[in-house]
Amino acid sequence: MVRSTYEKRVARQLLLILSPSLLLLIAFVIYPAVYSVYLSFTNEALTGAAALNPRFVGLRNYSRLLHDAKFWNSLLVTFLFVVGSAIIGQFVLGLISAILLRRNLAFKQLFSSIILLPNAAPEVVAGFMWISMLAGGENATLSRIVMFFGMTPTDWLQTFPLTMIIVVNTWRGIATAMILLTAGLSTIPKEVFEAARMDGANPSQIFRRITLPLMMPTILLYMLISAVSTIAVFGLVYALTRGGPGGATEVISIYIYNQSFTAFQLGYGAAVAVVALVISLVLGIAYVRAMKVQV
Template sequence: MSARFQRREALRNRALLLPSALLLLVFVIYPAGVAVWTSLTNEAMTGPGALNPRFVGLGNYRRLLADGSFWSSLAVTFWFVLGSAVIGQFVLGLLSAILLQRPFTGRMLLNAIILMPNAVPEVVAAFIWASMLAAGDYGTLNNVVAWFGVEPQRWLTTFPLTMIIVVNTWRGIGFAMILMTSGLAAIPSDLYEAARMDGANRWQRFRRITLPLLVPTVFLYLLVSTVSTIAIFGLIFALTRGGPAGATEIIGIYIYNQSFNSYQLGYGSAVAVVALLISLGVGLLYVRALKVDV
């Protein structure tokens, strides 16, 4: 192969990558750079910071470390991600994938029901659940539990974090099921046959064959799901706006409140930069766990 042909191929490959690189630059790298710069200023939407922003260095970050509300929002985010993405969606998605591997009447209908929430936009899903969780006799859930003699509840006030975990789990089961199904399909059936002939029961086959061979798929799912769940905004904003009393104020809601309710763009950008670093750190941990070179 001539050197000229190799150079031409390399130039063509770079040209093919150019549109993606430009999109990445315009919609990811540039906004991140602007957020980093803004986080180093006292820029605001009102007052002196709006008229003439000045450079404050790491002042916003020092304030952030001493802000109890910031740490509270991080704790809420942690439990929200753990409860909905890591536990709820993963466990139910894996169980759904295993169940749908077996032929039975209504299999396609169940598959469609599980996948349907993925097609519903965040805000639409929030309004659906707001109707279901409404207080008094108008809420669907209150009408259901009334059949069992349970008094009507104010679900989004009494159990706010639990309810948004349930809602987000409902939305994400379909995605988890798709990935788990692809992982299960990649496991050779010969392994199960050999284990069955050796006397292994279902639990042993699942623990010794399915789970170990499913680990790469599980880590891929956890990477995508964790990062996307940290970034959720519209679902919770439409349901609770972070309330009551900050009980559902995940990091995205906290950034919005600081930037557009308190009008402190510099401080809100500092929180956004920290959230970005947390997401990058989580992503690197998952990639290292998968032993993938980056």
């Protein structure tokens, strides 16, 4: 089919309009990603002889990954971190907040402001604030609280490091969950709930049979965003524990940083980053398939 002059002109205009975004996308997303893949096949380093003369090492970095216990540990820690903070913590608390905010609560605006507040603090600032609350010694906030109840204080980031970073990340992410889930809830017509109540459904039945199924697309979208963004969390964990003690909180982003900028092994760090990228992509595809919608 021959395209008309008008269609060609529109196509050219569209390309012109899109080209700045396209160029930025290529320069800052696609090129670095492709370059990372290339780096992962080399022994590129920031220091030593490999910095002067990097060479192609094929799949050696990937083969090293398979036998690297610290890498597998970081995957496990990342999995627990994502499940604990994004899937369970943020989602459950975000959903409860969203449901509560639909009701005519006293101090409703104050409540929503409190939930939104953690997002106002930059990641690293929030991290240091939590360090002061979770530190060892009798002056730390949490230690004071447990001492008030006659319990022994501890250094929380040392004794329960993974639990603590899950708590902190949950605290920080509730607002996003709440906003998304509130939007999802508001799309369900009130008449549906009224009809269910008139048919004698109790609150639990309404929640299980109506609210949850109708909110499923929003929930899956939230899960996608939250899981991928939690895999990429770096600043908060770095400020709190730097991946310690003993790798107990070494999530994959920290592991990539440690390999690339502490051990200065850019090639190996890039290989880990590529694996993280693949995991995020697989997660994304799985969620999109589950949603059965085009994103």
